[in-house]
Amino acid sequence: MTSSSRAMILGCGGPRLSVEEKQFFRAVQPWGFILFGRNIESLEQVKMLTGEMREAVGWQAPVLVDQEGGTVRRLRPPLVRDYPPAARIAALYAASPEAAREAAWISGRLMAGDLLPLGINVDCAPVLDIPPAPGAGFLADRTFGCDPDQVIAMAQAQADGLKAGGVLPVVKHMPGHGRGLLDSHKRLPVVDAPLALLRDRDFRPFREVTGIAMAMTCHVLFEAVDPDNPASASKKLVEEVMRGEIGFDGLIISDDISMNALSGDIATRARAVADAGLDIILHCNGDMPEMRAVAGQAPQLAGDALTRATTALASAPEADDSDLKALSRRFDALMDEKG
Structure with missing residues (x-):
């Protein structure tokens, strides 16, 4: 990365970078980029777009995407095969x-x-959240179940699969969105569970899934820890829970600050995330005035955050030589066995 990289990940407006976007990214030097459906038309176009992004900042910056399967898939058939939730x-x-x-x-x-062949080297998956009951909350089908041991085993396997393909996983949504039943894109979820229960269930996957270099936070209020600030904007949650109880020493990225669970204008949200001690501010919608506001608040990557960012990227393995066609057939057979 460059010595001037700022502690932010940004989106863009469409399938190719505009002249204004290229100039802006060159000037403000985001640490990374994230793609959404609006940015995806064809495989060749996506490859060109990721190349343009990296050319704008002058180095092999990380390019992220949310590719979980089910409803959260930015790349979909016919561009790629179908993936279940x-x-x-x-x-x-x-x-x-x-x-x-x-x-x-x-x-x-x-x-x-x-x-990876498209230039996307970071996947915001797997989901480690644990809903309080099957089907509860807006995340329900995106989760690996309600039993912590099952969630840990399944999330570990999916993360290891991503890494085997040379793609870095970002676990989400630390320290656990499962009890936050409301859609944080729209409103602030509030969790009133006691801390002992959160430690025993919700925090466990984030503590026990290993080999993870990056995590994404949740915009959820945990009354037992900080009754005033959602996790993404809570210095207490970051220091005492994410770094402390969970013991996560990797790069912590906010969830998208344009989500309406957060209050205030975009600059206020960006400043709150930075002040809470998160390493990276994530802003996804590609709106230029908002991105300029984020850039005005995002600090230059330095100190521990820079070390964690450097370490995270350096941890990316080479893709193995798996036979992907054979694996695809095996996956279908496993899913068919379930009926």
Whole structure:
């Protein structure tokens, strides 16, 4: 990365960078970029776009995407094969934990095989959140179940599959969005569970899934820890829970600050995230005035945050030589066995 990289990840408006976007990115030097459906038309176009992004900042900056499967897939058929949501893969676990873990690993490996050739080297997955009951909350089908041991096993397998394909996983949504039943894109979820319960269930996957260099926060208020600020804007949550109890020493990225769970204008939100001690501010919608406001608040990457960012990128392995066609057939067979 360059010595002037700022602590932010930004989106862009369309399938190619505009002249204004190129000039802006060159000037403000975001640490990374993130793609959404509006940025995706064809495989060749995506590859050109990721190349333009890196050319604008002058180095091989990380390019992220949310590619979980199910409803959260920025690349979809016919560009890539279909992927089921985490909950459907997790349904295999009751009959055969081994088959479920294999399916989760294959899903990660196949998604990495789709992403890396396009220049996308970071996937915002797997989801480690644990809903309080099956089907509860807006995240329900995006999760690997309600049992912490099952979630840990499945998320570990999917993360390992992504890494086997040379793509870095970003676990989400630390320290756990599962009890935050409201859609944080629209409103602020509030969790009133006692801290002991959160430690025993919600925080466990983030503590026990290993080999993870990056995590994304949640815009959820945990009354037992900080009754005034959502996790993404809470210095107490970051220091005492994410760094402390969970013990996560990797790069912590905010969830998208344009989500309406956060209050104030975009500059206020960006400043709150930075002041809370998160390493990277994430802003996704590609709106230029908002991105300029974020750039006005994002600090230059330095100190521990710079070390964590450097370490995260350096941890990316080379893709293995898996036979992706054979893995795709095996994945279909595993899912068909469930019926």
